[in-house]
Amino acid sequence: MSTEVVMPQMGESIAEGTITRWLKKVGERVERDEPLFEISTDKVDAEIPSPAAGTLTEIKFKEGDTVEVNVVVAVVGDGAEGAAPASPSAEASAPTPAPPAPSGAAPVTAATAPAGTSPASQSAVSAPPPPSPPSTAPANAPSPQGAVDTAPIKAAVSEVAGRSYDDQRPGAKEEAQATPAPTTGIASGATDGAASGGNGGAQTAEDLRRARSSPLVRNIAKEHGVDITQLEGTGMSGRVTKNDILSFIESGATPTGATPTVAAAATPAPQIQPPPPTVAPAATTAPSAKAPSKSPVPATPPGAGDRVETMSVMRRKIAEHMIVSQRTSAHVLTVYEIDMTRIARLREQHKAAFQQNTGTKLTYMPFIFQAVTAAIRKFPIFNSQVSGDQITYKRDINLGLAVALDGGLIVPVIKRADDLSIAGLARAANDLADRARAKQLKPDEVGGGTFTVTNPGVFGGLFGTPIINQPQVAILGVGAIEKRPKVIANEEGDEYIAVRTMAYFALSFDHRIIDGADAERFLGYTKQLLEAGQFSV
Missing domain, CATH: 2.40.50.100 (RNA polymerase II/Efflux pump adaptor protein, barrel-sandwich hybrid domain)
Known part of the structure; x- marks a missing residue:
């Protein structure tokens, strides 16, 4: 058989x-x-x-x-x-x-597909789907006032019982009375395979286009006011791909079958060809400021001795995700230098017993993860997502961990990271990284992240400008942790030069919803927690 x-x-x-x-x-x-x-x-x-x-x-x-x-x-x-x-x-x-x-x-x-082309048959690639925001989501998040509270650092880091973060989130009481949205939320207005269209029978071509497009495509269409049912998809079964929606937005064209609502009858504008960016469309739902064309400067033809390679599937997806993120979020960067000396001493003191008791190595990352989750509980706007004019504050803190692979990278997710101890974070991070390199991750282990930490410092980089992992609103890059001479002061105020273990932390955040002051408070609080070094190992 x-x-x-x-x-x-x-x-x-x-x-x-x-x-x-x-x-x-x-x-x-x-x-x-x-x-x-x-x-x-x-x-x-x-x-x-x-x-x-x-x-x-x-x-x-x-x-x-x-x-x-x-x-x-x-x-x-x-x-x-x-x-x-x-x-x-x-x-x-x-x-x-x-x-x-x-x-x-x-x-x-x-x-x-030939290199340098945009094949119409290319499959759609979607980032983790943005959840449908609850109707009670506030239009803006309250910003903490005044200086960062330096009081009970140890309690702030170790507190997990009762998930006090739930009470700090805006709209928490209202959410408790409302029906929670699905974990894998789909952008509002999207139609699933069993969409209710009132027909109860076969779906129309428009229904299929909407249902078979990815959540990312539907979200892009919603943000730009595009009716996805009017687009002719080039993907399988007429699926509207990410390339389709981005090309449409850039060209400023009118969807197939859509009737212009304003000024169309007044001026019989000629057919707009994609290349000329200076021609203004008569009436479209696309934004007034057009994005640059995909290939503003065509690549020179390969010469003798040049090698041409087709992008791998992973590389193509990374490229598309990066472009979408840059077009979606207003990226702003802030960098802090953090003294990791006390963490280094704590790690050195416990690493032998830690590995014997847990079977895993004690690195700097679990301490950083725990400090970040404490900062997120204090500033929940960093654990949110944007959909149109609504902000959804996520209950769970799911930390994405960027893992470098041969020819690419992947971001597995530590679910409910704020519930884990230092040992739990170390085990989870090492397990996910090992299975990512062995290609043994499950789909739900790379989705649902709410904040990402990347560690270019492992390769020696001091800091970089990380790109936000959509639909998140911030990403933290950790630079090389190394010894440097620093001017420090003792309790009496006397200053002297000492060798300290230091690192640069670079925070990229989405300025659409996060103000610079809040970003400084967030990273400043993370700095205080790490420099205090009061962690339970």
Whole structure:
């Protein structure tokens, strides 16, 4: 008996995956739960295990193909069957068409797109979906007044019982009486696969475009006032991709089938071609200030000895996410130099016993994580998200940890980090980093982050200008922790030069909702907690 292997759905908003590598060949034996192939989605790279033991008899898609979820990609026969006679040529030949998708579109081979082009068939890539904000979300967050409170630093760091942060969040009492939004929230106005359109029957093409577009695409469309149902998508089954929505916004065109509401009849404006940025559209829903074109300066053609490589799936997604973040958030940077001497002494004092008791190394990062979560509880605007003119204050503090990989990076998430001790944070961070490098992360371990910490200092960098991980509103970069000569003062006020363990902390924040004063208070409070060094190991 044969077992069909399908492209798994690696998350609620994931509609497709790209096969990056086959780990078995046709005719080879495979055991149940043994890794069969590797895939890349817009959330995670993962090894997919075989659902049954037997012989791999057929491979329907080759490496680089992008396949919709639940489409059969391979067949595993039981041991008695052996490989089908035609199977050995399956890998070399073109992929066998899978069961037709709703629109009859064939799978897309993204890896064959020429460098420097924007292939219409490229799959949509979505950042972690922005949740639907509750109706009780305040329009603005109260800013703490006066100087940063330096009082009970130890209590502020170690306090987790009762989750006192819940009471500090604006709108907490109102939220307790309201029905909570889903954890994986979808942008308001979005339609799911089981959308209620009043028909109760087959969905229209417009419904399908809306339902099959990613939450990120729907959010971009909402922020720019674009009706996504009027766009012709180039993705699978007519799906509107991120490239589609960004290209439309840049061109200032009118959606297909949409009727201009103002001044369209007054002036029969000519068809606007995408290249000329100086032509103003007659009446559109796009913003007045257009973004620059995707390739303002065309790349020079490759010369003799040049090497041309097609971007990997991960690199392409990183590139798209970075561009979207720069267009979405008003990035501002502030940098503090923090004295980590007391943390260094505390770590040196406990690291041997810590590793013996927990089985994991004690680094500087758990102390930084705990200080950051304490600062977030004090300044909850840093644990929020923006949707249109609404701000959603997230209850849980889910810390993203940027992990460098060969040819890219990924950001696994420590869920409810403010509930964890130093040991718990160390175990969680090391486990996620190890499994990220081994491509063993689960989709829910790379989604739902509310604040990100990146550590370029591990490579020796003093500080950088990190880009915010959408839909978050801030990211903290930790520079190299090293000894430097500093002027310090004793209790009597006498100043002298001493060797101290120092590091630069760079905070990028979204100036749309976070003022500079609040950013200074947030990072200043983090500095005070770390320099006090009152942590329980």
